[in-house]
Amino acid sequence: MDQNLPAPEAGVPLVVIGVVRSAHTEPETTPIQAALNRAGRAGHGIIEIAEPYREGLSGLDGFGYAWLLTWLHRPGGREGQAGRPPLRQVPYLLRSQQREMGIFATRGPRRVNPLGLSLIQLVDVTPETVEFAGVDVIDGTPVVDLKPYVTRFDRPPGDPPCGWFDEIDISDGSTPASLGPPSLGPAGPPA
């Protein structure tokens, strides 16, 4: 390894470029994925971009979708914050089965680095804000990056296998609370 590389485990600082304004205040009652919450004005969120970074929005209004990268500061709710997240967890969508998965095979929020990745539908891009459909994060969630959705880069050909997601039904608007009580074992929530 090059000597200039960060050593594994070294901390890497992130800059918060903005904040999400959403009607959701508790993870348990927030839709688990952006794609499950596109319908209706009530489902819209606003990204407020901090002043120093607003110029970076130039050109984003020509896109239909974008990737919202967030810092999930309250993964799994207040009680979910303490300590290192378990490497195997029962995803929200497998609560009824109480089946565990490795966290890199889930989309849940309790991760080694709690980075959220949401495909948001762009509704309105102003010089300071981004209004979007598909809110799956709570109010106040810090934003660390925005990238345009580019079909050529982001859509795999055909219908690829999607592991355990292929075995379950997923309803629009699913929230952790709608998917059953949290795990009773040492492995807490996620999707």
Place this chain on the structure above:
Amino acid sequence: MDQNLPAPEAGVPLVVIGVVRSAHTEPETTPIQAALNRAGRAGHGIIEIAEPYREGLSGLDGFGYAWLLTWLHRPGGREGQAGRPPLRQVPYLLRSQQREMGIFATRGPRRVNPLGLSLIQLVDVTPETVEFAGVDVIDGTPVVDLKPYVTRFDRPPGDPPCGWFDEIDISDGSTPASLGPPSLGPAGPPA
């Protein structure tokens, strides 16, 4: 804002969970996007997961694709490291036109937070490593997260507008070097 929220601008630490092994050593000759480099064994990369996090891979082998989140430690090459990246840059793919875009409307590596997002095709998942097709990062790139590609969450309906990408031709295997000389202005590279 809740008092427990990080203030905008506060540093957020990331943990390096692994490293990418790739045949590419210089950003200028590395394909600009994973989707442009899927063909051929030579295009495969390996993610070496650090020992403490390997259990998190459990279940990933059932998926066809995954999102690789990286820390782009050498965005734009050695010379691209110094200072804060400009908020408007000439993307690699617009080098011939020398057109600038806001960084949140590009996929380039010189970002406020240099987080890379690559759609990788999973070739082989072992207990310690992930072999993948679609390498768009250089050897030694730190990995900060892996998430499974879930069609239901990650594929927007129809063919959404993709801004300035809709106006250009994109060739397989495109690299910064193949797309012309870097910008001469204050705004350096990216896609």
